[in-house]
Amino acid sequence: MCISRKILNWYAPKDRGLPWRKTKDPYAIWVSEIMLQQTQANTVIPYYERFMAAFPTAKDLAAAEEEALLKHWQGLGYYRRAKHLMAAAKIVAREGMPGDFEGLKALPGIGDYTAAAIASIAYGEAVAAVDGNLLRIYSRLHMVDGSIDKAAGKRRIVELANKDISRDRPGDFNQAMMDLGSKICTPTSPACGDCPLRGDCMAYHANCAEDYPRKSPKKKQKEEDVTVLLIDLDGRFLIEKRTGGLLASMWGFPMAEGHIRPEDVMKLLSEADFVAKKPEKVAEYRHVFSHRIWNVWVYYAPVEALFAAEGGRTWATKEALKNTYAVPSAFSPALEVIYGMD
Ligand code: SF4
Structure with missing residues (x-):
């Protein structure tokens, strides 16, 4: 059985019931993905719900005062994300929501990962959303020795994941990978015994999962x-x-x-x-x-x-x-x- 089928079989009964998992509205998915960039899902839930109640559409957000936006963002930090979100909402209010990965990527504050998450979940486009979770999982599955914080290492993983992604359910594939990374294939002590992909995992078989992903030495802050x-x-x-x-x-x-x-x-x-x-x-x-x-x-x-x-x-x-x-x-x-x- 292919990786895509295994991960989707594992995911189906375990959907975490998060509010942004119940919608196909690209704007709602976009807001959730921006909030989730640096913040844990459980922390994001109340912020997301208040935000969506105050600014239910991109038009509402585009028309809001910046002060009101920042007030709703207070506590999430990384305020530049909120400002980019508002700048992009103004473009969307004027020109409409882009309908694919490339169009989404052209908006301020939307990078490859966020564009892929929105495009796969809202539009069913088969493009892998490569975040820290997916980088970790794939670097272990294939024992990728390139550093994941370097372009070449990351590019290799993007290629591998885009080969595996489900053509029928790309959004579920991406969300399943996010769940696998946060619950099973964790940075330390991954629960390989519970992992649906362990049969395909080179690092598991070599008993060296925690040696991956490879990273460049950190610069001192x-x-x-x-x-x-x-x-x-x-x-x-x-x-x-x-x-x-x-x-x-x-x-x-x-x-x-x-x-x-x-x-x-x-x-x-x-x-x-x-x-x-x-x-x-x-x-x-x-x-x-x-x-x-x-x-x-x-x-x-x-x-x-x-x-x-x-x-x-x-x-x-x-x-x-x-x-x-x-x-x-x-x-x-x-x-x-x-x-x-x-
Ligand atoms: S077997 Fe272990 S290391 Fe490999 S993908 Fe699964 S949890 Fe991660």
């Missing part, structure tokens, strides 16, 4: 020391729209480079025309981005004089920080300090 300032004017906190670099155009607290002393905080505040009381260091934490790490010190700095919040800056109450502004998770421990205040 760049670490940065930064200071976050919680500037408090009678229970309202200064936030600003970030203008560049990490988290560009997201709301965040004013920051300084490095770990600075209380007297440096006083100096910064007086240079910005605040009358500051004694700042106090209230927290420190580490936030890991995909390519960078922030080591954060947080100061609480009450001020007296009203600082006119010009463009891109505003004073926000505790409630507004909770309900109105999308503040990324890199600032979550600082927000927790504010939420914990009387």
Whole structure:
């Protein structure tokens, strides 16, 4: 029996009943795939349901305010995904939804994997959706020695998977592979005894599944020391729209480079025309981005004089920080300090 038949026989009774598995609507599948890119399925479910209730079609999303979109995305992180989704929704609202893999790939934020997932599930196009799960499974099935983070290693796996994919049920084939990768062929301790593909698996027979996939050595993430300032004017906190670099155009607290002393905080505040009381260091934490790490010190700095919040800056109450502004998770421990205040 071929790999495609074996995986589909295994998949049929085990469909996980996830909300995006109950639809063929390309927009709904697209939203779910973007949310699932960096986040576990169980975490995504409530976000997906709220998102689809607020923006049920690409037209609704295209017409929404960016702030409303980001608010619905808050907690999922990787906000660039949400912005690309909105940019692409505007194109779809104008020109209609592309009807195949190549057309989908031309939209902002849609790469090979997402285009293949949508095209196979919504349109029945036989194109393998090659994500981390499928790369791991195929590198083990064929003991592929090329690194999967290099183009040649990945290309080899794309070819192999596109040969195997079911022509009748390509969407189910892709979803079955995703399930096999998340439940059975896991990165460590794969449950080979329960795997429907073990008869075809070279790594299983050679007893070396965990040696695959091959990867290039990891580059060390760049670490940065930064200071976050919680500037408090009678229970309202200064936030600003970030203008560049990490988290560009997201709301965040004013920051300084490095770990600075209380007297440096006083100096910064007086240079910005605040009358500051004694700042106090209230927290420190580490936030890991995909390519960078922030080591954060947080100061609480009450001020007296009203600082006119010009463009891109505003004073926000505790409630507004909770309900109105999308503040990324890199600032979550600082927000927790504010939420914990009387
Ligand atoms: S037999 Fe083991 S290593 Fe091979 S595909 Fe199945 S779970 Fe993965």
